[in-house]
Amino acid sequence: MSTSKLLTNIHEGIENVKQSGRNHLVSGNYAYYHYLCDGFDDRGWGCGYRTLQTLCSWMNYNFKDNAEVPSIPRIQEILVELEDKPKSFMNSQQWIGSFEVCLVIDKLYDIPCKIVHVNKGEELQTIVDTLVAHFERFGSPIMMGGDVDCSSKGIMGIQINHNDASLLVVDPHYVGREQSKEFLQNKGWVKWQPLKDFLSSSFYNLCLPQVKSKHKV
Template identity: 75%
Template structure:
């Protein structure tokens, strides 16, 4: 969808060698961006769509970014979900995102499990290595903190480490990158601000940007 904003994380800020970012272009999918009202449950689908747009721009394996309905159809066809899943408002997480990416693009994904937010510090090297080697967006979901989100970068600085979050929960007409960043829909989120009591699952597509 060409009307969606490209690369919403980009800014005039200059980053040091401790920053590791997504490579290549992607479009920002969020609640109701295609006219379909998915408020309250569609965040995983929207982050998946953002990742699919990155695949189309950067891997040479372009296919139409799937609608929420199409994503549900794929999961039912793979027998991951029952037929009753079609047309439902059931959310999806990192595992389902992994299945759909593999089906559409023949790209495997690595699932990284963090048993509680306090342990996100332990996977910083994994995230750094991912952005250095592949540069693809990461999907992140949790249980207590059940809202899915995209990770477009990592800043490694000891206890001050941060993740670059692209939040699909935005509702409204397309605005500028500056607006979305100012309002916090795109932000560097310190690890200490993630819920310590929630586990997190991350989906890391194992494909390199051709750029």
């Protein structure tokens, strides 16, 4: 699937939550995949697939030249081939989460992913150092999913300001014609989200690809 028609690096130019904060951001380019972006109607269930596609686009730009981002049917096929899902999973509207994203990235790129589990949102503060270290060492985007807050999202950075932290969220639930980075930022499809604004009652799983981009030395 070509990424040439999709917006890239939609976080660029977004204002900081606090001007005094320290930012640790994704390194290299990625394409923004979202509901219906390729004409495939995945509204209501495809957010995990779209976030995976965004991560795959980063791999292709920064790690594996000329590879294609897998379509949603191809992602389902891979998970069936790996025997993670039954054959009935094909052409279904079943969601995928961080574990499935890890499996597909490992299959397509031979890259391991670290899974970080947080029992509830109010404990996200405990993994701040892990996320900072990830962006500093690898610079790859992160996939985040949960149970109550079950929608998947991309994490493109973390900002630290004293005892507060915010995650740079890229939301794949956007439906419509892509206008511009500024449009998506103004509408909240990419935003800085303070950790305190994540649901305290939801657990969260994060998939952290362990590969350095070409921009990391």
